[in-house]
Amino acid sequence: MPDKKISFHKACIDQKEIDAVTDTLKSGWITMGPKVKEFEKKFSDYIGAKFSISVNSATAALHLSLRAIDLKRGDEVIIPTNTFVATAEVVVYFGAKPVLCDVEYDTHNIDTSKIESLITSNTKAIIPVHFSGQPCDMREIHDIVKKHKENTGKKIYVIEDAAHALPSKYNNKLIGSLSDLTCFSFYATKTLAVGEGGMVTTNSKQYADSIKINRLHGISRDVWNRSDGGGWFYDVVSCGNKYNMTDISASIGLVQLNKLDDMNYKRGVIADKYDNAFKGLVKHLAIRGNNATSNHLYVLKVSDRDKLYDMLKENNIDASVHFIPIHFHAFYKSKFNYKRDDYPIANKVFNESLSIPIYPDMSEVEVNKVIQVVTDYAKNDKII
Numbered sequence: 001m002p003d004k005k006i007s008f009h010k011a012c013i014d015q016k017e018i019d020a021v022t023d024t025l026k027s028g029w030i031t032m033g034p035k036v037k038e039f040e041k042k043f044s045d046y047i048g049a050k051f052s053i054s055v056n057s058a059t060a061a062l063h064l065s066l067r068a069i070d071l072k073r074g075d076e077v078i079i080p081t082n083t084f085v086a087t088a089e090v091v092v093y094f095g096a097k098p099v100l101c102d103v104e105y106d107t108h109n110i111d112t113s114k115i116e117s118l119i120t121s122n123t124k125a126i127i128p129v130h131f132s133g134q135p136c137d138m139r140e141i142h143d144i145v146k147k148h149k150e151n152t153g154k155k156i157y158v159i160e161d162a163a164h165a166l167p168s169k170y171n172n173k174l175i176g177s178l179s180d181l182t183c184f185s186f187y188a189t190k191t192l193a194v195g196e197g198g199m200v201t202t203n204s205k206q207y208a209d210s211i212k213i214n215r216l217h218g219i220s221r222d223v224w225n226r227s228d229g230g231g232w233f234y235d236v237v238s239c240g241n242k243y244n245m246t247d248i249s250a251s252i253g254l255v256q257l258n259k260l261d262d263m264n265y266k267r268g269v270i271a272d273k274y275d276n277a278f279k280g281l282v283k284h285l286a287i288r289g290n291n292a293t294s295n296h297l298y299v300l301k302v303s304d305r306d307k308l309y310d311m312l313k314e315n316n317i318d319a320s321v322h323f324i325p326i327h328f329h330a331f332y333k334s335k336f337n338y339k340r341d342d343y344p345i346a347n348k349v350f351n352e353s354l355s356i357p358i359y360p361d362m363s364e365v366e367v368n369k370v371i372q373v374v375t376d377y378a379k380n381d382k383i384i
């Protein structure tokens, strides 16, 4: 009989989440309400950011962040090409252009040494993506925008795509309060999962107010506050979006936030096991100095990615590839005329990368099984 399948990801959900949802359903208030408020407060406390504004996805978080900085048609936003399409699509919503930057070979993060040459008079923002959970070189990015401000008087905003980076540390500080705005994802496969959800963190009241208003139709105050004695009146101050989180999701989020450190520890144990087993056999992403990764993904770098993928499949193990670069996708290629040769490192890492399963509920037997197949593969592979 073949072994039981090892899935690429399994959300870490137990009775506590189920009970929390049941309580919310029984409470009579199932959309944005007290649970959302509590989740935002506890998230801010955890991250150490002044404001946390919840939404229904990280894509919405990025969209509203770009609204908050007033991105306009014709503006440019610098993003790494090695990212999920959401990072690019939110820029296109505005009629603005995603300017793609190549990535570093060791970390697959945006190559900060290539950012300055991409800056033009239209550059409005940079969205670094903390790939797999390892923080980008934020000091370098902040230095670049500071220098640009000194030279031209123009601010370039920094919005972190932290969909992989909860909890990750840059220079011993949690990701979430280092830049103008930071966006987290609570999608089913992310390190804190509520199904669909996201959060923006910021220390700016101005951005926080803008996002709060635009996540709910541009209404000048939260609808549920109307039950707080405010009566029936509300005013609409902008053409907003419908991006709010529900209390059902927030009640799951509260339980997940409570066990975030424990889940993170468990992924760390698996990552250490993989690191030790693959030492000298297979390359994987490097972790820099004082950074701590969430280990959202564990990415191997091999010379024959498709062969390793097939071997894992034959052994009933799911793997995945992160990411198909933005400049490969039909829509982006034809709309923005990206040239494949402009991103040599991203092309290379795309061909070599394979993400293997890593999640808190993986059993030791499952981890060992993955190690065994990868080690078998490595016997006939040369380290690249």
Ligand SMILES: *Cc1c(COP(=O)(O)O)cnc(C)c1O
Pocket (backbone or CB within 6 Å): 056, 057, 058, 059, 060, 083, 084, 086, 087, 129, 161, 163, 164, 184, 185, 186, 187, 197, 198
């Ligand atoms: C998952 C992901 C997103 C989008 O998150 P959603 O919550 O699904 O909208 C954005 N950027 C990156 C890098 C991601 O991995």
